[in-house]
Amino acid sequence: MSSDSEVINLTEIRRDTAFAESLTPVGHELKRCIQCGTCTASCPSAAFMDVTPRQMWRMANLGLADQVLHTKTMWLCTVCYECQVSCPRGIPLTEAIARLKQMAIQERIKGFKESTAFYRAFSDVMRRYGKMREMEFMVRYFMSTNLLSATGFAGMGLKMLQRGKVKPEMPQLGGEGRLDKLFDRVAELEGRR
Amino acid sequence: MKYLFYPGCSMETSALEYTTSMLGVLKTLGAEIEELENWTCCGASVGAVMSDLLGVVLPARNLALAEKAGDGRELIAGCSACYTNLRKATEAARDRASLAKINQALEVENLAFRGTVNTRHLLDVLANDFDMDTIKSHVKRPLTGLTVAPYYGCQTVRPYSPFDDHNHPTSMVRILEALGAKVHHHLHEATCCGTALLTTKPEAGFTIAGTILEASSPADCIATVCPMCHMNLDSYQDKVSKVLGKTISIPVVFLPQLMGLAFGLEESTLLFKRLMVSAKPMLERVGAAQG
CATH class of the missing domain: 3.40.50.11810 (Rossmann fold)
Known part of the structure; x- marks a missing residue:
């Protein structure tokens, strides 16, 4: 965490008052937050975040949508549900983080390519084959982020190939993907197409 | 004891040894287990990030298959992410409106989900369906x-x-x-x-x-x-x-x-x-x- 604290003048900044409501199923759950910090204390990756979970939920309740969507916080969430099961106010925090990731991907927030690329590559492979294909997923992922960083994983990849832990399979491009229909239908039902 | 088994992507490839050892152990303990046919990915941690509905429809597709094949058998998942997603879809089915929406999506796969199949983690099955004395005896x-x-x-x-x-x-x-x-x-x-x-x-x-x-x-x-x-x-x-x-x-x-x-x-x-x-x-x- 940065030791420099930033002063935000709440009367001068643009605030999205509906932001916190859009993050949970019923809508008012986050308003129950008492800033106790149990979420931060229980989070295994809090130490690597620029803004801790407790701080981020406060920002969300203040309507600082843009600032929240530009934190690293959600991308360091491993979906381990520690904060959600520990929250004394019963707020579905882990699920709210999934909503934040959805928004950041839909709004194409810049600066988190290694994270958004991970979700895109995974989703594309799943849609095409109906199942994960680790090798094609990793190739797609590194192609869309930083090919050089792939070299750090090459030794391990080779060892995994030798043990049959990843299967070398030819990509099948073209033609209908295994889950195309289902993905399209979901998009249609959610009014995304 | 008879179970259905949802392997999920990893237990078929990177964690094949988990599947083979599980099958060997369950057989020794006298349980019967059958792999779910035509299963697809549960969505992992990615489905729910692509959309709320996709996050429950992907696991629900597999649960609908399990209901069709199951004769009331419980569904075993050995992968904890699959387990969580499958249970999440069952939770979602308790809300009628959300179940209706899931089924509108599953129509394209000619499937219908009722939310009746019980998903169990393999650890739950191993620790609770067998007497420890039975385990000891083997x-x-x-x-x-x-x-x-x-x-x-x-x-x-x-x-x-x-x-x-x-x-x-x-x-x-x-x-x-x-x-x-x-x-x-x-x-x-x-x-x-x-x-x-x-x-x-x-x-x-x-x-x-x-x-x-x-x-x-x-x-x-x-x-x-x-x-x-x-x-x-x-x-x-x-x-x-x-x-x-x-x-x-x-x-x-x-x-x-x-x-x-x-x-x-x-x-x-x-x-x-x-x-x-x-x-x-x-x-x-x-x-x-x-x-």
């Missing part, structure tokens, strides 16, 4: 002298844990003790393994995995019940050692591999040779090392 090669660090990971017990505590699970203890092993308890038995961070944010991921590995290191091996946990703890120990500044080398095995070892099952079923960190020192300890 032990041919007791794991005496072997110290095992149990590792449950996150989604095995969170957010759903109808069979164990969210933060301090104990299901593995009675099984390991029935096998004759000693249990090494540590603070990070249900701490997250770091999941995708080992790929997307390696520094954070290796530190998180390192904490668990270090806490487990007084033991001879770590027992896991999730392919993702297993991959993260087994595959990156050289990188973790660099981050921690000390050498970490501890075999990470699947719980059914240990059970199968004690039951005297063959290496062709247990597949210890597939592990990235060699299990040889640990196998030698119980007099089971080969070649």
Whole structure:
């Protein structure tokens, strides 16, 4: 965490008052937050975040949508549900983080390519084959982020190939993907197409 | 006892040894298990990030298949992420409006979901459907002298844990003790393994995995019940050692591999040779090392 604290003048900044409501199923759950910090204390990756979970939920309740969507916080969430099961106010925090990731991907927030690329590559492979294909997923992922960083994983990849832990399979491009229909239908039902 | 089995992507590829050892152990215990036909990915941690509806429709597709094939049989998932997603879809089905929406989507697959099938984690089945005396009665090669660090990971017990505590699970203890092993308890038995961070944010991921590995290191091996946990703890120990500044080398095995070892099952079923960190020192300890 940065030791420099930033002063935000709440009367001068643009605030999205509906932001916190859009993050949970019923809508008012986050308003129950008492800033106790149990979420931060229980989070295994809090130490690597620029803004801790407790701080981020406060920002969300203040309507600082843009600032929240530009934190690293959600991308360091491993979906381990520690904060959600520990929250004394019963707020579905882990699920709210999934909503934040959805928004950041839909709004194409810049600066988190290694994270958004991970979700895109995974989703594309799943849609095409109906199942994960680790090798094609990793190739797609590194192609869309930083090919050089792939070299750090090459030794391990080779060892995994030798043990049959990843299967070398030819990509099948073209033609209908295994889950195309289902993905399209979901998009249609959610009014995304 | 008859069950349906949802393997999920990892148990078919990277964690094949988890599947083969599970099948061997369940057979020894007299259970019948049948793989769900035509299953597809549960959505992992990605479905719900693409959309709320996709996050429940992807697992619901498999549950609908299970209802069709099941005759009331329960569905076993060995992967904790699959387990969580499948249960999440069942939870969603309790709300009529949400169930109707799921079914509108599943129409394109000619499937209908009712929300009636019960998904069980493999650990739940192993720890609760069999008497520990039954497990003991099958032990041919007791794991005496072997110290095992149990590792449950996150989604095995969170957010759903109808069979164990969210933060301090104990299901593995009675099984390991029935096998004759000693249990090494540590603070990070249900701490997250770091999941995708080992790929997307390696520094954070290796530190998180390192904490668990270090806490487990007084033991001879770590027992896991999730392919993702297993991959993260087994595959990156050289990188973790660099981050921690000390050498970490501890075999990470699947719980059914240990059970199968004690039951005297063959290496062709247990597949210890597939592990990235060699299990040889640990196998030698119980007099089971080969070649």
